[in-house]
Amino acid sequence: MSLLEVTDLRVSFPTPDGVVRAVRGVSFEVDRGRTLGIVGESGSGKSVTTQTLMRLTPGARVSGSALFEGADLLTLGDRAMRALRGAEIGMIFQDPLSSLHPLYKVGRQIEEMVRAHDRGASRTQARKRAVEMLGLVGIPQPARRADEYPHQFSGGMRQRAMIAMALALNPKLIIADEPTTALDATVQAQILDLMRRLQGEFDTALIMITHDLGVIADMADDVLVMYGGRPAERGGRRSAYYRQHHPYTKGLLESVPSAAGGRRRLKPIPGQPPSLINLPSGCVFHPRCPYVMDRCRTEDPPLAPVADDPAHVSACWLPDEALGRGDDAEALRRRAVEDGRTGAAARPPGTSDTGAADTTVLGETGVPAEYEEPRGVPGGLGGEPRERPGWEPGGRREAGGRGGGGRETGGPGGGGPGEEPGTGWTRADGGGE
Ligand SMILES: Nc1ncnc2c1ncn2[C@@H]1O[C@H](COP(=O)(O)OP(=O)(O)OP(=O)(O)O)[C@@H](O)[C@H]1O
Ligand code: SF4
Ligand SMILES: [Mg+2]
Numbered sequence: 001m002s003l004l005e006v007t008d009l010r011v012s013f014p015t016p017d018g019v020v021r022a023v024r025g026v027s028f029e030v031d032r033g034r035t036l037g038i039v040g041e042s043g044s045g046k047s048v049t050t051q052t053l054m055r056l057t058p059g060a061r062v063s064g065s066a067l068f069e070g071a072d073l074l075t076l077g078d079r080a081m082r083a084l085r086g087a088e089i090g091m092i093f094q095d096p097l098s099s100l101h102p103l104y105k106v107g108r109q110i111e112e113m114v115r116a117h118d119r120g121a122s123r124t125q126a127r128k129r130a131v132e133m134l135g136l137v138g139i140p141q142p143a144r145r146a147d148e149y150p151h152q153f154s155g156g157m158r159q160r161a162m163i164a165m166a167l168a169l170n171p172k173l174i175i176a177d178e179p180t181t182a183l184d185a186t187v188q189a190q191i192l193d194l195m196r197r198l199q200g201e202f203d204t205a206l207i208m209i210t211h212d213l214g215v216i217a218d219m220a221d222d223v224l225v226m227y228g229g230r231p232a233e234r235g236g237r238r239s240a241y242y243r244q245h246h247p248y249t250k251g252l253l254e255s256v257p258s259a260a261g262g263r264r265r266l267k268p269i270p271g272q273p274p275s276l277i278n279l280p281s282g283c284v285f286h287p288r289c290p291y292v293m294d295r296c297r298t299e300d301p302p303l304a305p306v307a308d309d310p311a312h313v314s315a316c317w318l319p320d321e322a323l324g325r326g327d328d329a330e331a332l333r334r335r336a337v338e339d340g341r342t343g344a345a346a347r348p349p350g351t352s353d354t355g356a357a358d359t360t361v362l363g364e365t366g367v368p369a370e371y372e373e374p375r376g377v378p379g380g381l382g383g384e385p386r387e388r389p390g391w392e393p394g395g396r397r398e399a400g401g402r403g404g405g406g407r408e409t410g411g412p413g414g415g416g417p418g419e420e421p422g423t424g425w426t427r428a429d430g431g432g433e
Helices: 046-053 078-084 106-117 123-136 155-167 185-202 213-219 237-242 247-254 327-340
Strands: 004-015 018-030 035-039 061-068 089-092 173-177 205-210 222-227 230-236 304-306 309-314 407-409 425-427
Touching (some): 035 046, 046 205, 205 213, 222 237
Parallel strands (some): 035 222, 173 205
Antiparallel strands (some): 222 230, 230 309
């Protein structure tokens, strides 16, 4: 059993404007000593997911389960939860000032936390532990600094103090929510290095939330890509970087300099994240997707395994084999789009029937103009059409299988959102090739 097993987590907030469906069917596991990176644009539900695990989303409607060493964090009694927070699960928040009390000295706050969980610890022992932890996270002169207030610390030092506090009780799991976003690159690198070192030393499991794919590349073993409150793709780090299936993951990689690397042209993802009150129909990414097909506008793709790796799942109707950013994968996508676009998807932009604005401007080849490569570029979207190696267009499959993947779902629409690998999917014809 994994240290933490989250299954079909759903979180919504009733508001005067409507129900905000912030998290819509998130599942993942984290083992001891492993790091899960959660990545996605602002508002994709990263913080709400982890705050809900810590029961820090009052007023929210929550369903699903989150087993931590077998105990469900979502239903555990308040007292048991308080005992667990800090001691078993440490949290480093997005904004350190919001969790360091401004009127208490930094060292004192760590001492109090130690004593709250370890009633046998004397004040002197707790003080010793606080100074030791501040030293461990690289605060110079920790004994003196322990007697300072948070406002006397720099931003980087406050982050370090937060990490010291999160680690003081040697928790089994640390949840770090954008722990380095506000810091300059040098301090960021130092802090990430520190977390890696401490994780190795204590075999701690780590959930690292970030919108920085460079951080994911450095730290994560597994990656969960969130879009519009649900997983778009999940898999090992190598899958996310070299064999990504979902166009959103691909878009994220192409829109950051560090991940795109070299002389590759950066391509921002066009459009805005969806409203979580009025979600687009079908695939929630479809108003922004350069590969949108007819069915994407009406049928919500379930999270399902891609290619030959059962641990790599993606919620997208493109063919299973369309992995990574190579020419062959791009040709597969292009064919799927050609075959999967008829009346509705071929409509001019701005006439979407989903209520969400079409934000993409299509180029000559039917993908957004900014994605279009110059004509004649080998494998580029504007290049000459290639011969089809017997690929069967999946966009028109009645049974709802993913294009070219040779799969069929238990029913139209593929079983609905949040479906997990192995449920409702059967191999139909051995690959459709
Ligand atoms: N208490 C609340 N009431 C209503 N809506 C909320 C509440 N908390 C969060 N939300 C909404 O839930 C959605 C997800 O928010 P969340 O904080 O998880 O985003 P995020 O992925 O962490 O983004 P960021 O990268 O900006 O931190 C947002 O649309 C947010 O406005
Ligand atoms: S299902 Fe369709 S719209 Fe959604 S990401 Fe895949 S290709 Fe794009
Ligand atoms: Mg957040």
